[in-house]
Amino acid sequence: MVGNLDWRPAAERTDLLAGPVAAVIGERPEARVAEIDPELADTAAFCERYGVPLEVSANCVIVAAKRGGEAGYAACMVAATDRADVNGVVRRHLGARKVSFAPMADATSLTSMEYGGITPLGLPAGWPVLVDEAVAAAPQVVIGSGVRRSKLLLPGKSLTDLPGAEVLALAR
Template sequence: MGSLEWQPAADRAGLLADPVAEVIAGQPEARVAEIDPELADTAAFCERYGVPPEATANCVIVAAKRGGEVTYAACTILATGRADVNGVVRKHLGARKVSFAPMAEATSLTSMEYGGITPLGLPPDWPILVDEAVVNAPQVVLGSGLRRSKLLLPGKAIADLPGAEVLALALTR
């Protein structure tokens, strides 16, 4: 995919955040490629490495609030859309209010770097909401937990993660 040199992720654990490396052992089809960390953000990454946005998935962490309680969830969507946080996500989580988790919270709670957060290796009690377009993609490029690399997985592998729930989650841009 694109101009990157993809290698078996299990062989390059140093390119993965620790919680991601633990999950990768069960994902033999996972590939990883090293990138310039300054180009980890989707638009810059796609342009530099020739990866189409429709083959790239983003993972955002949301904080759902109800009755003074905060719970966290991950939303994984293709780069060509945006998560319907105030509609589908809020209703699905049964929350009064849902917002994107602040960067410091998201990185602290996931043990991943901002710009590299991925649905793999998240806390086990978090729901992982996956847009159906991600699941239908033959392969998707997504974060590795670090800004200096990207993962390549079949879209279906995201739906098979523990806690994953497939929804019509994305609004088109």
């Protein structure tokens, strides 16, 4: 497994997942979950404390896309070592006039997940999930669980068959 964590089948520890994630985790038998200190949920602190290589971690960024007076949301999955090209690739792909990081209050209320733990599993129906090609190709990736007190571990390709998932070259 990855790092010095006690990884368990996620479907057996739904108490460590946000409600929307727990509702869909049964569809992901390959997913593992590990409990962590919620104060160490931010990627750099988490990786340092638990011996997880930064290259194995991926972040879920919620963006707000505006076009024609309407706003929509999307999730972008990028390796922790990279940044999503929000104003280029993401904006063009979504056909938006403007794309910005969603305000924390919007991201948490719309996903029913905790800031710092948002994950692409269990997102609202209809949201695009844009997965960077490096994340999709990763043998294993550590992502949020919807809450700050745990992390999920699963193959990167598992993210490519989520509802609304599309693989793109998102990193810049």
